[in-house]
Amino acid sequence: EAQVTQNPRYLITVTGKKLTVTCSQNMNHEYMSWYRQDPGLGLRQIYYSMNVEVTDKGDVPEGYKVSRKEKRNFPLILESPSPNQTSLYFCASSLSEADLNTGELFFGEGSRLTVL
Amino acid sequence: AQSVTQLGSHVSVSEGALVLLRCNYSSSVPPYLFWYVQYPNQGLQLLLKYTSAATLVKGINGFEAEFKKSETSFHLTKPSAHMSDAAEYFCAVSESGGSYIPTFGRGTSLIVHP
Numbered sequence: 001e002a003q004v005t006q007n008p009r010y011l012i013t014v015t016g017k018k019l020t021v022t023c024s025q026n027m028n029h030e031y032m033s034w035y036r037q038d039p040g041l042g043l044r045q046i047y048y049s050m051n052v053e054v055t056d057k058g059d060v061p062e063g064y065k066v067s068r069k070e071k072r073n074f075p076l077i078l079e080s081p082s083p084n085q086t087s088l089y090f091c092a093s094s095l096s097e098a099d100l101n102t103g104e105l106f107f108g109e110g111s112r113l114t115v116l
Numbered sequence: 117a118q119s120v121t122q123l124g125s126h127v128s129v130s131e132g133a134l135v136l137l138r139c140n141y142s143s144s145v146p147p148y149l150f151w152y153v154q155y156p157n158q159g160l161q162l163l164l165k166y167t168s169a170a171t172l173v174k175g176i177n178g179f180e181a182e183f184k185k186s187e188t189s190f191h192l193t194k195p196s197a198h199m200s201d202a203a204e205y206f207c208a209v210s211e212s213g214g215s216y217i218p219t220f221g222r223g224t225s226l227i228v229h230p
Binding site for chain 1: 148
């Protein structure tokens with residue numbers, strides 16, 4: 001089954017404790033992206049990747065890191081989480097950048113992160 | 117630069133009533149427009165899209181949207197609401213010939229009363 005898989009789905013952590021949210025897709029997609037969803041603010045893009053070893057900042061990259069060493073994986077790293085990073089995070093992928101215009105953006109089920 | 121405005125963070129309707137979710141966009145070039153739906157505890161999924169073909173676009177679950185260039189709008193409608201339509205709906209825009217990365221609106225929560 002074609003899917004985008006995120007782990008963990010739920011996580012409660014404390015300020016400053018490094019964590020990684022993994023994202024994996026099995027569709028051989030070139031484009032991958034991370035979003036955070038907050039009430040009243042909708043979806044905001046954190047980082048995106050057009051292909052392996054190519055990453056770029058989105059609208060709200062501060063406090064996050066990403067890497068794209070393999071095509072299928074795009075982990076989101078919070079080196080020193082803070083309470084303002086409490087949010088619902090989504091990973092998404094598309095076959096290529098050009099395919100974004102066809103609306104073929106596939107989302108994972110989300111990872112709810114709470115930072116105390 | 118592209119942007120999307122969704123009017124109303126919450127819309128409440130009775131089961132069987134018309135659903136109307138509003139979306140206005142701003143784009144310096146012809147846009148591509150999308151509606152996504154997010155059911156509780158799930159990721160977003162594509163509902164329908166406008167990519168410069170027919171201006172009236174039909175999507176899944178009986179939803180449709182009409183692209184009106186003169187009004188810069190792409191409102192989502194459904195003639196008769198079902199309880200199962202209760203969800204968060206996001207409008208998104210990307211620009212043909214520019215960055216393909218879509219910009220999302222803030223979302224509208226659809227509440228359906230029995």
